[in-house]
Amino acid sequence: MKPYTNFNHTADLGLAITGASEEKLFANAAFAVFDILTDLGRVEPRETRRILVEGDSREDLLINFLREILYLYNGERWLLKEIRVIKIDQKALEAEARGEPFDEHKHEICKEIKAVTYHQAEVRKSPDGWAARVIFDV
Amino acid sequence: MRVPGIIYASDKLMKAMGKDESPKQVANVAQLPGIVKHSLAMPDMHWGYGFPIGGVAAFDIDGGIVSPGGVGYDINCGCRLAVTSLRRDEIRPQMAKIVNALFQHVPSGVGSRGALKLSRSEEKRVLVEGARWAVKNGYGSRGDLESMEDGGCLPGADPEAVSERALERGKDQVGTLGSGNHFLEVEIVEEIFDRDVASVLGIEVGQVAVMIHSGSRGLGHQVCDDYLAKLVKHVDKIGIKLPDRQLACAYIQSPEGQQYLTAMACAANYAWANRQMLMHWTGEALEKALGMGPRELGMRLVYDVCHNIAKIEEHIVDGKKMTLCVHRKGATRAFPPGHPALPQKFRKTGQPVLIPGDMGTGSYVLVGTEKSMEMTFGSTCHGAGRVLSRAAAIKASKGRSIRREMEDRGVLVMSAAKGTLAEEIPEAYKDIDEVVNVVHGAGLSRKVARLRAVGCIKG
Numbered sequence: 001m002k003p004y005t006n007f008n009h010t011a012d013l014g015l016a017i018t019g020a021s022e023e024k025l026f027a028n029a030a031f032a033v034f035d036i037l038t039d040l041g042r043v044e045p046r047e048t049r050r051i052l053v054e055g056d057s058r059e060d061l062l063i064n065f066l067r068e069i070l071y072l073y074n075g076e077r078w079l080l081k082e083i084r085v086i087k088i089d090q091k092a093l094e095a096e097a098r099g100e101p102f103d104e105h106k107h108e109i110c111k112e113i114k115a116v117t118y119h120q121a122e123v124r125k126s127p128d129g130w131a132a133r134v135i136f137d138v
Numbered sequence: 139m140r141v142p143g144i145i146y147a148s149d150k151l152m153k154a155m156g157k158d159e160s161p162k163q164v165a166n167v168a169q170l171p172g173i174v175k176h177s178l179a180m181p182d183m184h185w186g187y188g189f190p191i192g193g194v195a196a197f198d199i200d201g202g203i204v205s206p207g208g209v210g211y212d213i214n215c216g217c218r219l220a221v222t223s224l225r226r227d228e229i230r231p232q233m234a235k236i237v238n239a240l241f242q243h244v245p246s247g248v249g250s251r252g253a254l255k256l257s258r259s260e261e262k263r264v265l266v267e268g269a270r271w272a273v274k275n276g277y278g279s280r281g282d283l284e285s286m287e288d289g290g291c292l293p294g295a296d297p298e299a300v301s302e303r304a305l306e307r308g309k310d311q312v313g314t315l316g317s318g319n320h321f322l323e324v325e326i327v328e329e330i331f332d333r334d335v336a337s338v339l340g341i342e343v344g345q346v347a348v349m350i351h352s353g354s355r356g357l358g359h360q361v362c363d364d365y366l367a368k369l370v371k372h373v374d375k376i377g378i379k380l381p382d383r384q385l386a387c388a389y390i391q392s393p394e395g396q397q398y399l400t401a402m403a404c405a406a407n408y409a410w411a412n413r414q415m416l417m418h419w420t421g422e423a424l425e426k427a428l429g430m431g432p433r434e435l436g437m438r439l440v441y442d443v444c445h446n447i448a449k450i451e452e453h454i455v456d457g458k459k460m461t462l463c464v465h466r467k468g469a470t471r472a473f474p475p476g477h478p479a480l481p482q483k484f485r486k487t488g489q490p491v492l493i494p495g496d497m498g499t500g501s502y503v504l505v506g507t508e509k510s511m512e513m514t515f516g517s518t519c520h521g522a523g524r525v526l527s528r529a530a531a532i533k534a535s536k537g538r539s540i541r542r543e544m545e546d547r548g549v550l551v552m553s554a555a556k557g558t559l560a561e562e563i564p565e566a567y568k569d570i571d572e573v574v575n576v577v578h579g580a581g582l583s584r585k586v587a588r589l590r591a592v593g594c595i596k597g
Contacts, residue, residue, distance in 0.1 A: 008527040010158050010185040060370070067363060074356055075307055111557060112248040112317045114359050115211050118370065118383035119187030135187055137211045137359070138318060138528070 002035070003028035013113065013136040018128065022058075023085035025123070025130040026093060029062060030069045033136075034080045034099075037073060039108050043081040045098035054092045058123040062132055065093055066116040074114070077102040113138055139168040143177040146514075148576050151181050151568060154525050163190035166381040170195070171389070172202020174455055174462060178514055180469050181576035182523030182568060186210070188384030191468035191524075194517040197390065199450065199461040203378075204395045205387035206365040206402070208465035210446040213361060213402055214409035215353030217443060218286075219492050219503065219589075220417055222424070223436030224346035226326045229592075232428060236324060237550045237593040239427035244322055244419045246315035246597045247554025252415075255310045262297040262305075264312060268407030269442075272414035277313075278439070282414065284481045286442040287471060287489075290410040292449075295403035300357075301364045304401075308357030308408060313415035315352050317555055317597035319562060322420060323349045324593035325500055331585040335487045335505055339440055341587050348424075348437070349501050349589070350416050351494055353446070354409035361405045365398045390463050399448070399463075406447060413442060440503070441490035443470050445520045451479075453515055464515045472506030472518040472583040491583050495570030496522045497562045498549035500590040502574045509581035518583040519574070522567035531566040532557065544594070553596035562596060 003024075007014040015032055019025030034040060051068050055061030072078045080099040087094040102109075115137040122133045143164040147155060155161065160183050167189055168177035174196045183192030188207030197203055229236060245252050256264065264271045269290025273280055283289045297305075315322055327345045330336045341347075354361075369386035372394050380386065388394035421437045428435070448465045455462075473480055473489040480489055488505035495501055499522075510516050526534065540559040544551045553559050578585050 006529050008529055010160075010524050010527050011191060012187070013528065056371070056374070064367070067367070071303065074359075075303055109248045109555075111555070114318075114356075115363050117187040118366070118386070121383070137187070 004032040009135050013138045015134050015136065017132045018126065018130065020129040022088050022130050025132055026062065026065055026088060027083045027085045029066060029132060029134070030080060030083045030097070033066065033069050033113055036111050037113055038079055038110060040081060042107050043079045044100050045081040046100040047098065049078070049097045051095040051097060058090055059121045061091065061093055062123050062134065063116050063118060063121055066134065070113060070116060072097070073102065079107060111138065139165055141168050141173050141176050143168050145179040145183060146576055146580055146582065147181045148572060151572060151576065154568065155183055158185040160185045160190040164193065166385060167193060167195050169381055170197070170203055170205065170385060170387060171378060172197040174198055174460065180519040181573045182468070182519045182521055184523045184525070186467065188382055189465065189467040192519065193467045194465065194469045194514055196453065196462040196464045196515045199390050199463060202390055202463060203387035204390050204398060204448055204463050205385055205465065206362045206369060206398055207384045207386060208467055209362065209402060209448050210467050211359045211362045212353035212446055213358035214406035214444045215446045216409065216413065217349060217351040217492050217494055218413050218417060219347055219349050219440040219501070220437050221340060221345055221347045221440055223434065226344050226346065229346055233550050233593055236424065236427045237552055237595065239423040240322060240420060240595050241552045243423035243426065244315060244416060244595065245313065246322070246595055248317045251310045252313040254313055256312060258305060261309055264411045265297045265300060265404035265407055266295050267291060269410040269414040272411040277415045277418040282439045284483065285439045286410060287444055290414065290442065292403040292406045294400055295407050296400045297404055299397050299401035300361060300404050304357050304360035304364065307360050308355065311355040311357065312408065312412050313419065314355060315416060315595070315597045316355055317558060320352045320597045321497065322416065322595040323591050325349055325589035325591050327587055328500065328590040329588040331587065335586045338487050339490060339503065339586065340438060341440065341503060347589055348420050349492070349494055350413055350420065352413055352416060354405040355412065357408050358405040361401045365401060369394065402448060406444065410442065441492060443492050445470060451516070453511065462515065466517055468520050469517045470520045471516055472510040473516050474506050474508040474511055491518055493519060493570065493574055494521050496564045496567035497596065498544045498547060498551060498591045498594050499564060499570055500588060502570070502585060503587040504574070504583040505586055506583055507581055510583060514582055518577045522570040522573055524566055525568050526566040528561045531563050532560045534565065535560040535563050549591050549594055551594045551596065555597065558596045
């Protein structure tokens with residue numbers, strides 16, 4: 001089962017993400033973005049990127065993290081295949097992403113995700129671990 | 139709430155609006171510092187983030203705020219209408235060829251990259267000069283500039299306010315349509331409501347026209363995102379309490395507010411250069427498909443409007459002249475006849491307003507009115523407005539050939555991305571006639587002409 005579901009937002013893309021731990025939750029959020037953006041079956045983990053972000057709260061941290069994740073494709077045309085969150089506390093996060101540069105002959109872009117918004121963003125503890133809700137501009 | 143909220147709607151439209159969170163968003167905007175008179179929403183209102191889509195709010199330049207979320211990610215997303223000398227009957231047998239040529243010649247689709255890769259210094263010139271840069275470089279003619287809001291260039295644009303990331307995203311996207319709800323449509327003028335104004339605008343029944351809907355692409359998104367991140371911190375520092383962090387803002391007169399307006403002007407100018415180039419290539423594609431020259435095609439820009447913008451404007455509030463920062467988030471400026479911001483040729487008619495409908499339905503041309511100055515800070519609606527979420531639209535279109543359905547309605551459609559047509563099915567949008575009748579009935583703008591789509595390129 002996928003660690004995320006879509007919820008309805010009139011104009012844009014709402015995602016509800018879950019994870020057994022906080023690390024997993026953040027990693028799953030990054031996975032969700034690229035799972036929607038491309039066919040991950042065609043992406044290989046050939047390169048490693050380190051991601052460091054800071055935030056004032058868990059929500060802020062998640063949004064700043066997803067900003068960096070989105071910039072991988074939107075700015076650098078790089079596709080993420082897998083991600084591991086190495087360290088996380090309420091204010092900072094360190095992660096390692098593996099993937100490869102976008103190649104139009106090899107990869108497919110299924111859906112453009114243009115930005116992550118603060119609107120109704122939420123990170124909370126759930127009975128099964130952690131859960132988050134985020135709305136993206138598409 | 140510091141001021142009351144007003145939503146312009148019909149009973150039918152209001153029923154759909156009540157179902158999402160947009161009325162609450164109108165109330166949220168009414169809480170922002172320096173808001174004047176009302177927090178407004180046009181009849182195409184739907185749930186956005188921060189401001190509702192279809193929202194209009196004006197803030198006193200002294201003590202009021204500017205909000206990147208009140209402009210939106212796609213800064214100066216907008217549309218333009220150009221008419222040609224062609225008649226409906228001339229293109230009918232050639233439609234497949236025309237739509238193919240447009241699809242081949244005009245870059246569209248997810249993350250579309252253009253035919254042009256700009257050096258940093260050239261890109262910065264685009265940010266400063268807007269559509270003028272495009273004209274200087276051979277895209278269209280000087281005469282086009284008069285038929286754009288602000289002559290296709292907002293003053294005060296300084297690329298120093300734009301991040302390296304934004305410049306990087308913008309370097310090869312100028313002259314690209316993009317994806318989502320952006321489109322390029324071939325339309326036929328079907329009905330004229332105001333003969334005198336239509337004749338001044340050069341619009342007549344049976345004429346072939348082109349509507350282009352696009353914005354500032356990745357560059358605009360990055361500018362919005364950069365300033366949101368910055369201002370979310372800034373509001374905490376200056377102690378403004380917000381009902382939604384997406385409404386992050388700065389006082390207009392503060393260095394932070396001024397810097398955002400400077401960067402926003404850059405992105406707005408990028409969008410005007412973008413639409414100017416898209417129009418030029420559209421003309422070339424039509425010439426190629428029909429085997430004719432530019433003179434025979436006779437393509438002429440009617441007008442170009444912004445949908446997502448904040449502008450410093452003068453308005454009369456309670457009998458007093460005030461300088462305001464008017465945010466239009468999914469709304470169109472609709473200045474009346476005689477307004478000093480309008481060039482001579484629109485002084486008698488009022489500013490042309492272009493309202494695109496859903497995919498393949500068509501569009502309206504309206505003009506601004508005195509009443510819009512009194513009621514809505516010279517603003518009107520911007521389109522049909524979504525009613526179904528994208529996910530619901532995809533569900534509703536399962537097992538259907540949307541392309542075939544559109545063809546049966548007389549609209550040839552091509553799309554770069556697989557999912558786009560399903561997301562953009564006509565029933566995902568409100569009834570454009572209903573929306574336009576509300577703004578016409580309320581006197582916020584006046585109907586001039588209605589166009590019907592016959593061909594559509596979706597990003």
